[in-house]
Amino acid sequence: MMTKSCPKCGSEMPAGSTVCVNCGANADAKPDVDNSAEISRLFGKEDENIVVNSEELSAKDIAAFESGSAIEFSHGGTSAELSESAMESIAEMDGMKFENILPPESDASEFDDDNDGIILKHGVTEMHGYKMPGKLKQAILTVFVFLLAFSFGFGTHYFLSQGIYGGYTNSTAIEAVKFITEVEIPEDREFKAVEIYVKRGADRTECIVFGVIIAGANDYTQTYYHLVIDNKEPISSDSITRPFNQALHDELAGSSDAAKRMEAATMSGRHDSFLRTVAEINSGRANWQKADVEHVNRGLI
Numbered sequence: 345m346m347t348k349s350c351p352k353c354g355s356e357m358p359a360g361s362t363v364c365v366n367c368g369a370n371a372d373a374k375p376d377v378d379n380s381a382e383i384s385r386l387f388g389k390e391d392e393n394i395v396v397n398s399e400e401l402s403a404k405d406i407a408a409f410e411s412g413s414a415i416e417f418s419h420g421g422t423s424a425e426l427s428e429s430a431m432e433s434i435a436e437m438d439g440m441k442f443e444n445i446l447p448p449e450s451d452a453s454e455f456d457d458d459n460d461g462i463i464l465k466h467g468v469t470e471m472h473g474y475k476m477p478g479k480l481k482q483a484i485l486t487v488f489v490f491l492l493a494f495s496f497g498f499g500t501h502y503f504l505s506q507g508i509y510g511g512y513t514n515s516t517a518i519e520a521v522k523f524i525t526e527v528e529i530p531e532d533r534e535f536k537a538v539e540i541y542v543k544r545g546a547d548r549t550e551c552i553v554f555g556v557i558i559a560g561a562n563d564y565t566q567t568y569y570h571l572v573i574d575n576k577e578p579i580s581s582d583s584i585t586r587p588f589n590q591a592l593h594d595e596l597a598g599s600s601d602a603a604k605r606m607e608a609a610t611m612s613g614r615h616d617s618f619l620r621t622v623a624e625i626n627s628g629r630a631n632w633q634k635a636d637v638e639h640v641n642r643g644l645i
Contacts, residue, residue: 513542516573517635518643520551523579524569525644528586534558540635541625549573552621570618588615 347356352369362371517540529535537555551571556564570585588611596608625632 512544513633513635514639514643516542516544516549516551517553517637517640519579520553520569520571520573521555521640521644523571524553524555524584527581527584528569529557532559537637537640540637540640541632542635543621543624543632545575545631548575550621552618552625568618570614570621585614585618588618 347358348361348371349355350357350364350367350369351371351373353364353367355364355366357364357371363369364371517537520540521535521537525535535555535557537553539554541552543550549572551573553569553571554566555568556566558564567587569587571579572583572585573579574583593608593611596604596611599605599608
């Protein structure tokens with residue numbers, strides 16, 4: 345008499361039995377398959393229990409489970425088949441063109457933004473260097489040009505005042521003071537320069553000397569001299585203008601002698617020239633250079 349195994353516990357059941365005497369399971373019940381150990385070994389997970397329904401396995405697979413053997417899960421290894429709708433979906437995906445799914449490429453110029461330096465190009469964000477606005481560039485350039493012009497002007501002024509003309513100014517001042525001391529100052533008195541200004545021209549050089557005539561400890565007189573020097577000739581008495589004497593001028597101007605009246609007119613003209621020169625110096629006009637008085641006085645010793 346043939347026997348069969350219980351689908352639940354595997355015990356032998358006599359032929360014709362409908363219930364297992366060992367576990368009470370129905371003889372027609374489908375077996376419970378526990379392949380968790382094999383699956384855990386396959387995936388390296390021993391703490392998960394996976395239950396596979398017998399509907400997914402073939403008779404060969406079920407027999408392997410019952411004997412404790414492992415099942416090889418591969419294509420065609422089981423009797424399970426995909427539904428027609430699933431197969432149609434897979435076929436549709438296989439023929440799908442992915443360029444229709446991806447967003448269309450955009451022109452990079454549509455996303456250019458010079459203000460923040462970010463450009464979106466072909467779906468990729470590119471970081472570009474900061475681009476300075478035009479107005480800011482213009483302002484910086486203007487400031488730079490101004491500073492350059494100022495530096496050039498200052499350098500030129502310093503070069504003219506202390507460089508090319510510096511030596512000439514001091515040497516002319518020393519020569520003028522020596523001449524004034526020898527020609528205009530009595531031997532019992534001393535002349536000391538306080539301020540000296542020199543203006544060099546193409547044909548002549550002007551020099552104004554402000555100073556004091558010292559007669560004693562507390563006896564001194566303030567004075568000035570205006571010299572117009574021919575650059576090709578040494579200083580002469582005709583080149584010097586002395587302090588204006590109003591009383592002498594009025595006396596000469598009221599004389600019946602034409603020569604004296606002419607002398608008064610010359611005095612007045614030279615005095616007016618001196619006043620114009622002082623006005624030029626006070627206004628800061630170019631070419632008037634201030635001599636180093638300390639250097640000049642040391643040169644006279």
